[in-house]
Amino acid sequence: MSTVPVEYFLVVAAALFVVGSVGFLLRRNLLVLLMSIELMLNSVNLTLVAYNRLRPINHDGQNLAFFVIAVAAAEAAVGLAIVLAFFRVRKTIHSDEANLLKN
């Protein structure tokens, strides 16, 4: 149905992954960290679906992406709960403040 080469999608996914990782590494805001994780998961999904389109023997790629979405949702929920608990204790969501185990 689409004639865009699948490899283009791979490049976009790679770029999105990089954006997500750079954001994860550089931002200190816990919420932004979680959102960066979501971006990375999305990029992986895109790659999976693209490959599935390339070899549509079965729906493995799309099924896996499906499960990834489910797990990502669960993980986002729990992660946000942790952010809330953290906020309650430390009064901030700056990730550098999560250093009680340091030294």
Add this chain to the structure above:
Amino acid sequence: MEALHKQFPNEDFALIAIVLLLPLIGAFVNGVFGKRLGKDAVRLMALSAIGGSFLASALTFVMLATQHGEGKLSWLAWRWMGVTGRMGQTIPVDVKFSVDAMTATMMLVVTGVGFLIHLYSSEYMRKDPGYHRFFSYLNLFCFSMLVLITADNLPVLFVGWEGVGMCSYLLIGFWFTEEKNAKAGKKAFVVNRIGDFGLIVAMCLLFYYVGSVHWDGIEKNANALLTPIKIWPIGNLSKETLPAFLATILIPDKPVQVYGATLVALALFLGCAGKSAQIPLYVWLPDAMAGPTPVSALIHAATMVTAGVYLVARLHFVFILSPAAMAVVAVTGVCTALLAASIGLFQHDLKKVLAYSTVSQLGFMFIGVGVGAFAGGFFHVFTHAFFKACLFLGAGSVIHAMHARIHDTDKSQDMRNMGGLKRFMPLTRYTFLASCFAIAGLPLTAGFWSKDEILWSAFSVKITPPMALGGMTPFEWPSWLGQAIFWAAVLAATMTSFYMFRAYFMTFHGNFRGWKIVKGWKDPHAGHDDHHGHHEETGPLEGPEPRESPAAMTAPLVILAAFALFAGFLYAHPIHVEPLGHLLEGVFDDAKRVVGERPGVEDMMWPMMGAGFAAFLVGTAAAMWVYLNKAGAPERAFAARMPGLYRLIYDKWRIDELYDATVVGMVDALADIFTMADRWLVDGVLARLTAALAALIGTLLRAVQNGRVQVYAASMLLGLAGVGWFLAAPHAEVVVDDTEVRQSGQIKLSAAPGYGYSFHWDGLGQADSKLSERSDVTVRLEPGEKKDVTVKVKNAFGLETSKTVSVSRPALPPGMKPPEQPKVPSMVRPDIPTGEIPGDEIHKLLLPKGAQ
């Protein structure tokens, strides 16, 4: 007697075990349980141990004597080890003990005199809190000494050697709470150690050259020692390896060679010099007087110090092969005798006088064995044990009495505080006098016979050098050497009698000077006192007047004095009353082929004895005149006129200080260097460097473990990037299968596959391009041919890499044909048979040969 012989046959003479084990058990019991047992039980244990040992030794002696001293009683305890020798043979080293005539005599001396000294010290040390410890050590010493003299081989002797060294250390430093005593013990041990090095070297040389270390084996193979050994230049030194100017000085034209016998003998003599206090290792013996007097009597007079003489006599078959070594021994002996005698002339401490006397007499013994009179030297050991032990015990008796009065160790031994003791201690005086006569050489006393035997042997000896082998000229004794030794020894004998009688007169005659020590003490016996009320010392020292010692102390004195006077007749060679000599003949017989008499001296024996007698007379008379008649005034005048010389001799020629400055100073400097190296290098650099390195690595690693999630994520990404790079890059690996290369020359090369890989091979030598795109190719090689094959790998991303392998086929050995190539069936026209052929068989005819 027969029953005894049957019970203890010569080869399995278990009595030796009894002789050895009794003192050991005594040492163990006294050492471990002594404190609990109490003084009486300790005394009983110790005395019975050594007494039992003496009885067993006496029995051994009798059993040996009934065989006319020919046999040898031996007892094997166990096999210790086997050493691989030069020719690959196994040299057995067994814990084996054997008794021959010399050993039996020595055993009697050790256990007998040991018993008397045990008896003496049971009274002498009565008030000492370390009573049990003392007897434990004393018994242990006797055990070690017995091991030494009954050992059948050199390693076991070395065990005993070390054992007596250790016991000597323990006993010298018996009162170790005082530093002086501890230092004396240490000094004895360390100086002995230097000698032990020589003994070990000798053992190794014997292992190597003779291939045996037990006495019989060495005796049999002693001639193996007559191999010349190059001692200079050593190792790699030669004219080629050194620069020219050094080579002319250091490398002689002919290498310096000595016989192995000389090396062994000199190494052994180093050990003896350490143990028996000869130059240069005698310095420990005077200091050893810090120990209790019975210790001095037993160890440093009668037994341990004679171990060196025993060793030389035992290994006489090695020594006679080396006149050079014998000369060294004799000359060292006479020099030591002179040196020690000169020091003894001016000493004030009674025990020090006796110590230097011991060193001097040991010198005499070494003169004896050095000139080949092994029996004579050994006999002097025998007699010296008696009179020296008696002298020491007598001195101990005197000191015991003085100590009861003065309570100061140094002052109670100082002869300047003694005098006139003959009134108070008559028994001690007479036994001391008897021993003085013996040591000075009053005719017919033991010392006279033994010393005279040595002097005569030195005068009359002629040593036959061994044959010249291997281009060597062995050392020959100069004709004047024996006589020079004789006259020097006579001089030493004169000095001996002088200082011995000096000691006697200063101690026992005259007025008792010990009153001065005590404030206000009146001498109830003297008519007038010269220094009444003159207080030389500070502080009052109360004490009774000197009294005779109890019987336990005087009985040994009497017995020993009797021996000192009459034991000489056991080997009075000139008058041919020599039962001991007959016994010892069997042991030293083989020395006769080397040691002989100079021509023309047979008639000079009695005149030469006169020289010895004259030495005695001159020395004694001089001592009597100086110390009895003139009360020591000439000595004081000499000290006043030549104070420098007097002080020099009094300070033992400052040899100790010389050693301190040179050897000990060297070792101290070395230790200081090592301390500095330890402090700067090890503690400073190495320790800090290691710590800094660990800290650095820790700091580096800690940066990764800082608890921040993002740092961990970054590390993960780095790893991920690495993996991604690895996966994205193409990899070219070639597996070479050359199992068939020898037969057919075929080598299979396979490139490792990968996702989307395409290959291209080069260098195959084939023009077939289709084949070169596969992942597996086969290369055929001729024998001796080598090819370089390259594979280019391209992966799905279009990235390329390549790898080259070189394959080769080994060349055939000359004369071999390459294996036959399998014949490819050639296309030959099949034989078509003519004639009538059934139709369905025609197709068969067209098949190639072999496939039908």
Add this chain to the structure above:
Amino acid sequence: MKPFDLIFFGLCTLLVLLGGVGTVAAKNPIRGAMGLLMSIVGIAGMYLQLSAEFLAAVQIIVYAGAVVVLFLFVIMLLGPQATTAAGTAGTKPSRYFGAGVFLLLTLGAMSLVWRTRSEIAAIPKPPANLGTIEGIGRELFTTHVVPFELSGALLLVAVVGAIAVARGKQADPTRDEPARKPLDKGPELRAAVTGTGDGHSPHVKEAG
């Protein structure tokens, strides 16, 4: 290629990448969540192009409709503290480092594709049921039924866990003794609980 496909693809790419950069770079987390939404929608568009219609729908419903909303809830719960202080996006050099890395890797990915552009094969024609509910459903409930059920359990566990973590210590009359005060979290916490009085505090006012 049909031009429409390419334009659509370009549009979705813009959405995705701009949304991603916006998420990462925004100071205000609300802006970040909006960026995330943009990115998710873009991804959904791409799924459409890749014959994964069901997945596109699921993406919108779950991701955009649930996850992003959850994010927004939490941001609003946290209130003004959700915005971290200035200068939080790493130090200046690390920001440039990050940008550089992004650039590098993107260029690397593009170059890899560029090098093999001659070998880009035509996309094979997909089977008719690729990406349809029927196609996915058939596989999901036969081949992948175990992971399917397990993911259900996973979601249950996640829900329980989220509640447990986010709830905090509550005064429980059946657990503690009536006379005992609940564990004191410290005066500051009490102040926070009573202080941020925008009414969205999940805590029950502590007794005593």
